[in-house]
Amino acid sequence: MSKSLAIINCSQLVTLSGPNRPRIGAEMSELSIIANGGLIARDSVIEKIGTNDEIKALIDMNCTVIDAGRRVVLPGFVDAHTHPVFAGTRVDEFEERSRGISYQDIAARGGGIQSTVNKTRAASFDDLLNAGKRYASWFLRGGTTTVEAKSGYGLSLDDEVKLLRAIRKLDEQTPLRYVPTFLGAHSIPSEYRSRRNDYVSLVIDEMLPTVGREKLAEYCDVFCEEKVFTKDEAWRILSAARCHGLGLRMHADQLSLSGGAKLAAELGTVTADHLEHTDDEGIAALKSANVQPILLPGSVYALGSSRYPAARAMIDAGLAVILATDFNPGSSPTPSMAMALSLAVTHLKVTPAEAITAATINAAYSLNRGDRIGSLDKGKVADFVIHDCDDYREITYFFGIQHAWKVFSGGSEVYSANAS
Ligand code: NIG
Numbered sequence: 001m002s003k004s005l006a007i008i009n010c011s012q013l014v015t016l017s018g019p020n021r022p023r024i025g026a027e028m029s030e031l032s033i034i035a036n037g038g039l040i041a042r043d044s045v046i047e048k049i050g051t052n053d054e055i056k057a058l059i060d061m062n063c064t065v066i067d068a069g070r071r072v073v074l075p076g077f078v079d080a081h082t083h084p085v086f087a088g089t090r091v092d093e094f095e096e097r098s099r100g101i102s103y104q105d106i107a108a109r110g111g112g113i114q115s116t117v118n119k120t121r122a123a124s125f126d127d128l129l130n131a132g133k134r135y136a137s138w139f140l141r142g143g144t145t146t147v148e149a150k151s152g153y154g155l156s157l158d159d160e161v162k163l164l165r166a167i168r169k170l171d172e173q174t175p176l177r178y179v180p181t182f183l184g185a186h187s188i189p190s191e192y193r194s195r196r197n198d199y200v201s202l203v204i205d206e207m208l209p210t211v212g213r214e215k216l217a218e219y220c221d222v223f224c225e226e227k228v229f230t231k232d233e234a235w236r237i238l239s240a241a242r243c244h245g246l247g248l249r250m251h252a253d254q255l256s257l258s259g260g261a262k263l264a265a266e267l268g269t270v271t272a273d274h275l276e277h278t279d280d281e282g283i284a285a286l287k288s289a290n291v292q293p294i295l296l297p298g299s300v301y302a303l304g305s306s307r308y309p310a311a312r313a314m315i316d317a318g319l320a321v322i323l324a325t326d327f328n329p330g331s332s333p334t335p336s337m338a339m340a341l342s343l344a345v346t347h348l349k350v351t352p353a354e355a356i357t358a359a360t361i362n363a364a365y366s367l368n369r370g371d372r373i374g375s376l377d378k379g380k381v382a383d384f385v386i387h388d389c390d391d392y393r394e395i396t397y398f399f400g401i402q403h404a405w406k407v408f409s410g411g412s413e414v415y416s417a418n419a420s
């Protein structure tokens with residue numbers, strides 16, 4: 001007999017129901033909230049959303065019932081930009097930055113991404129998996145049920161494959177859903193510093209064909225920045241990635257206005273991420289090509305910068321904006337979507353409703369999963385979270401606390417806070 005689960009007594013069932021596409025402009029404020037709502041899931045799928053009374057009328061003796069106690073229910077957060085598989089930490093560099101040494105200076109002397117690459121190459125598959133499982137539990141506990149997960153700390157054929165296989169294992173062995181992205185072009189590894197062309201060729205001629213053949217990733221990303229991968233290199237790598245059947249994403253205009261947004265538009269990437277330095281021309285280019293911006297305020301905050309991206313202009317221009325954590329050991333050591341949303345409302349001047357849309361349905365579409373996750377609709381996967389508040393805006397307002405009270409992935413409870 002199939003298993004059903006009813007959630008009743010929700011102060012707000014924030015469904016995000018709406019058109020079958022990413023939300024733009026004023027649509028980003030429409031959350032389709034059912035006051036005094038509830039839902040029923042059968043097996044792993046949402047069977048019915050409705051008012052508390054409608055849901056209660058459908059409960060039978062085979063149904064497990066959870067009383068939300070007048071709390072808010074939201075779709076699980078979809079974190080569309082993370083780097084969640086790496087060995088070690090960078091707490092030493094973090095301390096140096098507290099003394100005023102910059103992220104770029106640390107990278108220039110061989111630290112930064114390269115220091116995580118060194119540790120990651122030296123780590124066994126099992127060590128990486130165990131570290132990844134620890135972070136998976138952090139994501140889940142924060143109310144995130146799907147993450148886009150980039151490689152990028154291997155930077156050799158074998159080590160990049162090791163990371164992508166670890167992401168696949170994490171998807172199989174944890175309740176968190178992972179969407180893998182190949183980021184071999186994250187940095188030029190130290191052994192190729194004096195012959196960068198050879199590294200770009202390695203990515204194009206060896207890594208991408210392997211990733212494509214073994215279906216190790218759905219997307220390819222490049223860190224496009226003057227001192228990292230130039231526009232020309234990014235163009236070559238992403239064009240090749242497309243030929244191997246990968247969707248395209250790009251780290252663009254993060255540390256300088258290097259033309260990344262415009263290149264993303266020319267290439268028609270699915271997303272352009274960061275965009276702290278993108279100007280009006282870049283925003284117009286993204287709009288003309290329907291590229292989704294992924295904004296990552298956690299990395300601005302954690303780098304001690306105040307250069308936040310122009311989210312308001314992007315929403316007003318009609319872009320389907322996304323918010324994500326950029327979880328990584330250097331520029332954004334947080335897996336908390338609630339933190340990203342708090343920063344977005346405070347510093348990016350997006351409203352709480354826009355932030356929730358950016359963190360759920362818009363993110364789901366950027367991962368080609370808008371028909372399965374990101375909203376609470378009949379027929380979608382039952383990934384949802386009961387947050388310990390009675391107004392969804394509190395999730396973006398009280399910061400530095402844990403909001404998720406119970407987390408469900410595919411209709412199964414995967415996290416429960418002790419608090420009553
Ligand atoms: O998105 N910009 C490039 N990559 C990461 C940082 C990675 C790291 O510092 O380890 C980012 O900020």
Ligand code: FE
Binds near residue numbers: 081251326
């Ligand atoms: Fe990133």
